[in-house]
Amino acid sequence: DKTDRQGLRLGLLVLLCCLALCPAPVQGDKVLVMPVDGSHWLSMKLLVKELAARGHEIVVLVPNTSILIQGSDYYRTETFRVPYSKAQLDENVNKLKDAAFLKAPDVMDIFVNVQHLVHFTTMQVKGCEGLLYDEPLIQRLRGEIFQLMLTDPFLPCGSILADSFNIPAVYFSRGIPCGLDEKAAQCPTPPSYVPRLFSGNTDHMDFLGRVKNMLMYSLESYLCTVMFASFDELTSRYLEKDMTYRELLGHGAIWLLRYDYSFEYPKPRMPNMVNIGGINCGKRAPLPAEFVGESGEDGFVVFTLGSMISQMPEEKAKQFFDAFSRIPQRVVWRYTGVVPENAPDNIRLMKWLPQNDLLGHPKVKAFITHGGTHGIYEGICNSVPMVMLPLFGDQGDNVHRMAVRGVGEVLNLFDVTSDKLVEALNKVINDKSYKEKMLKLSAVHKDRPIEPLDLAVFWAEFVMRHGGAEHLRPAAHDLNWIQYHSLDVFTLLLIIVLIVVMVTIKCCKVCFRKCCGTKRTMKKKKSE
Amino acid sequence: DKTDRQGLRLGLLVLLCCLALCPAPVQGDKVLVMPVDGSHWLSMKLLVKELAARGHEIVVLVPNTSILIQGSDYYRTETFRVPYSKAQLDENVNKLKDAAFLKAPDVMDIFVNVQHLVHFTTMQVKGCEGLLYDEPLIQRLRGEIFQLMLTDPFLPCGSILADSFNIPAVYFSRGIPCGLDEKAAQCPTPPSYVPRLFSGNTDHMDFLGRVKNMLMYSLESYLCTVMFASFDELTSRYLEKDMTYRELLGHGAIWLLRYDYSFEYPKPRMPNMVNIGGINCGKRAPLPAEFVGESGEDGFVVFTLGSMISQMPEEKAKQFFDAFSRIPQRVVWRYTGVVPENAPDNIRLMKWLPQNDLLGHPKVKAFITHGGTHGIYEGICNSVPMVMLPLFGDQGDNVHRMAVRGVGEVLNLFDVTSDKLVEALNKVINDKSYKEKMLKLSAVHKDRPIEPLDLAVFWAEFVMRHGGAEHLRPAAHDLNWIQYHSLDVFTLLLIIVLIVVMVTIKCCKVCFRKCCGTKRTMKKKKSE
Structure with missing residues (x-):
């Protein structure tokens, strides 16, 4: 009897220790989710379901015309109207498909790709406006008080809402065209060994490969301004401040990136970038024989x-x-x-x-x-x-x-x-x-220390626990392009060097003249 | 009886699944450890002990004159002779100490610091030579076939041996003076927001702060060549190839860095840099009341x-x-x-x-x-x-x-x-x-997804399991300074632009001349 009681006490003690040591799952927190339709949603859904399973209350914003986003027992949905029909959406997809089947691939594909992308995103941005300017819905959401916005930064809706609602944003993404994700996160990507999309390069490039990569990098920068013009416009219009979409993205707490070095080339990362590549192939169901x-x-x-x-x-x-x-x-x-x-x-x-x-x-x-x-x-x-x-x-x-x-x-x-x-x-x-x-x-x-889905859950909950991830935000965000690259500093140092050189030359000249002058005077005096 | 057997079968099945799913601890692998004496060893020892506890055979190389490195039941030691005495070591430490107590800190401290450091490392490099040129010991070690060299890159011995023995190296470090770790790992550190040591800056600098930081950056680069000259010399002499210490370090598989953003400022990282800051405060023992x-x-x-x-x-x-x-x-x-x-x-x-x-x-x-x-x-x-x-x-x-x-x-x-x-x-x-x-x-x-010690163990074992971490090695290692910064590409593009501009001007001139020439001729003809 005594041993039993001792055992019980020990058990209770162990339980208490466990409770004290294990990080308690954040329960009852509310997460607002703004997905991007199509395959993007398929992997994001995994995280959404897992967060729901861990006791978070989830609200997913769904356009009334959608391809793959549907309701579920795991989360509540809020539907907003978009100014396009299912037929228009399908037409968009078909255009992309037909191009691949009917046209030989060539160098100009990048422009075709961009054109398609602009077409697609313009449509989606219109859909996004449908949400943002749906006053009754927005008022209702604002009243709910969310702890987190989980969003796919491929479209601007989520981050705009996060800023407007003043809640931290966690991005779920594979990357944004033109490397806008890296630019927004202040992540260096030297074009000498980080191959650009559509360049046909690997991370090992010869001289011509690097030239091509640099040209592609410049072209991208140009195309980006075209591609994201509507994002920029919507951002500053809705938030009523002078802000580009890139700047807005820079305020995100964590980037959950479907990124892994078995697939991608090694390159610099920032502290708030978390690799969750392979999150979509976690569990398998048995197949009928x-x-x-x-x-x-x-x-x-x-x-x-x-x-x-x-x-x-x-x-x-x-x-x-x-x-x-x-x-x-x-x-x-x-x-x-x-x-x-x-x-x-x-x-x-x-x-x-x-x-x-x-x-x-x-x-x-x-x-x-x-x-x-x-x-x-x-x-x-x-x-x-x-x-x-x-x-x-x-x-x-x-x-x-x-x-x-x-x-x-x-x-x-x-x-x-x-x-x-x-x-x-x-x-x-x-x-x-x-x-x-x-x-x-x-x-x-x-072979990884922690499964991608668990990592994604951890960081989403981290942001909820601490109201963001301010300690991972690089100070680079507070610098402009000139300051970041120290061009102002170099200019000052160059001016100083020039002044020193000029003063030295001047001094030398004066000395030389005095010296020679004295000699000449002496000679003159002598000759007198 | 039948239910029992079914239960047993189920249990066995579950056990087998677990065995199949859980990553098996790598057992019986041999790890060679080259520590740096003093406090450096205190945290590295934690990892060494944990690796030993997980069944790895560990050999720690110990100088016969040491401050804190001692034998242990966890690992075998191999002692090598160093050409300095305990008294000389202590004298070195005392010099450092006395400077702090007896001298007001000032701007020139960086030189004093470097001087002390050079003095300390010169001594240690001599000790290192004592090991490398101890032929019988080296032959015996070479014969043992290790799977991993765990070393503190503050001193060159370990990485030189790893290269000589052709085994992958894992570095355990808080960083190397002059940011040599970051240079070796090809990690960008923009001086506009990454404060240099001794600059007195934080990550948020005003213009003058950034000027100071840039000057410190340049000064560091100079001091580094002085400080690591003996490392470079030893590296190329022992390995009989033209190689700097920085290049040698670049071949390391993983950098276990005692780094954490609660303490350090956020800045870019490379894929093979693993943050294990705080590894030293894992477990506490209860104190006598x-x-x-x-x-x-x-x-x-x-x-x-x-x-x-x-x-x-x-x-x-x-x-x-x-x-x-x-x-x-x-x-x-x-x-x-x-x-x-x-x-x-x-x-x-x-x-x-x-x-x-x-x-x-x-x-x-x-x-x-x-x-x-x-x-x-x-x-x-x-x-x-x-x-x-x-x-x-x-x-x-x-x-x-x-x-x-x-x-x-x-x-x-x-x-x-x-x-x-x-x-x-x-x-x-x-x-x-x-x-x-x-x-x-x-x-x-x-609040972290995995404890620093577990993370360190994971990556050490990862390197043993896969014979390195080649997939995390950035291609930047194969570029020289000019190529990395795309200076050759910029030069070519500049030349092309210049040629295009010049040809255009030439063409315009020719056209203009022809045009005017024709007019003049016409005028002439008219006037005739």
Whole structure:
């Protein structure tokens, strides 16, 4: 009896110690979430769900016309009206897609990309205005008192609201076009070894590569002013202060970046940048055995072009059907387009793929992907060699990085043929070096002190606990461009050096003249 | 019976899953450790012990004349001969100490500091040679095949051996003078907001502050060439290749830096820099009640000038004894010098303090410290306001950072009096703002996703598991200074612009001349 009581007491003591030592989960805090539609939302949703599961009250702002953002038991939604229809949204996406299928890729793609992006963001900024100027909704939200704004900085709505509501912002992002994220966070990115998007460079560049990179860097800076003009305008109009979107972003507390060095090149980071690359391939659900489980020794291939595209021109699709009829593997393909009559038996067409679950299956042999970051991280995390067909945006750069590491082959959708497909598939499946390199990359990627989702949760809650992360904010934010680069200091030092040199020369001259003068006078005197 | 068996099977399954999912501790790997004597060793020892506890075989290289490095059950030691005696070592330390007590601090201290440092490192480099050219020992070590060199880059021995043995190096450091660590890691440190040592600046500088910082930056660059000349020479001589110490350091896999933003200013970091600031104040041992436990409501003060100094000139000591007799707090003081006859009762003199345990006691009211990083981190981690009396090296900068944050007061040992001491102590104890600010700082410091020691262990083992951390190595290492700053690219672009401008002007001239020429000819013709 006595031992029992002692045991009980000891147990209670241990429990108390645990309670005292473990950081208590912040409960009852309110988080406002402003997502970006499309694949961006898919990984952000993971964090939102986890925060909800930890007892935070979550409100997600959803446009009444949306592609992937939906309600859930985990969070409350607040819907706002946007001045565009689902058809207009789809048209936008189709334009992007068609460009990839129907046009050979060339150098000018950067302009086409920017044009598409401007078109897309202009539409979204209009949607954003729909939210910001919805007075009743904004008043209601303002009254709720949130502790945190979790937002995707790809669009300006979230950070504008955070500033207006005076709550700290945590960004969830893979990066913003033109490196605006790095500029806003005051993160140096030397163009001598940090390859710019669309430059076709890796981090190791020869002289011409570096010239190209520098030109791309300058071009980007120009394009950025075009691309973010509407963001800047909305920011200063709504907040009624003279502020660019970049400056506004600089006030964010933490950047949760879907970034990892198994995929990205090493470069400088800032203290408030947190790498959570691979957050989307945490847990896998078991798959029903049948089709993939019974795929025999040859295994199977997973094929998807991402969340936004499940169709392609009929002629193009035929090349794929033909190629798949010539390989021994089975194929699971996300496809809702026209199916030819003689479609081979080894293909299973699906409207939506459990991509990560499939890639985690032991019999998967290859992954045919458009090279979106989600797919790439899932490929790395499950060590699956890839055949990559980039569509638009950053995908060209993504697949280039993977190809350089020897874990996949790149084709392009414009001129892809069944022959090319079969060759690439056979290569990544049968040449063991692809799998071996992928296994190494995967090992490095997954060997981390803390899981990306836990890290993201930690920093979101940190910001709630401390009302921001002021101690991680670099003083560089208080300097202008000239001051940051010390150009004013150099100018002063240069002037001082010049003055010293001039005074010295003057003195020397005077001395010389006096000296010679004296000599001459002496000579004169002598000659007298 | 059946349920039992099912339960057992389930249990086994869970166990297997756990084993498969949890990263297995790397066991049986061999780690070679090259420490730096003095306080540097105190925190490195924590990591060494933890690695030993996790099953790694550790060999620590120990000079036969050492201050703090000793044998232990945790690790094997290999002793090497150094060409200096304990007395010579002590003399070195005393010189540093005497300068602080007997000389008013002034601008030229940087030169004195550098001189002392050069003196100290020259001695240590000689010791290093004692190790490197001890052929039998080196041969024996080479034969053992280590997976990792854990070294303090403050001295070159460890990294030279790592290169010679062809094993990856992990650095354990608080930073190297002149920012050589950052230079070696290719980490940008814009002098416009990253204050240089001895500049007296914070991260927020006005124009003159930035001018001073830039001058200090240039001065440092010069002093570095002096300070590390012997390192460079030894590196290229021993490794028989043309290599500076900075280049050699650039090959390290991971930098474990005793760095934390509760203490340091936010600035850019590189992917292979891991912050483990505060690693030294992990666990506290309970204290015997008596002296400090019975200190009543007034509590007590902890006073130590660090591991290297336990004495001071008698006159100086008198000021302290006098001051302590005038405060209601008890004082625990690490002091082995002369004790005056009328020494007050509230002082407990000790040869060695359990500093962190004392600072963690609920009754501690203030910490009198020389401002070494260990003490500062223990002060922050235990939220104890500080009275700081810097001695030498980085300590002046350390205490400045704390004073700026409003968590302590700075005095200097040269002109300290009992009045000044009493005033400072009363201020930090009775003015609640010091404690409040310290509590906030401490909260931010201790709120981290993973403990510094665990993080250090993780990265040391990561390097062992993967034979390095190649994926974190920036491509900047392959560029020279001109290439890194894109000066060659700028030159080419400038030349192109100049040529275009000149050709345009030439063309315009030719056109103009032709045009006018024609007109003139026409006029001529007309007039004919």
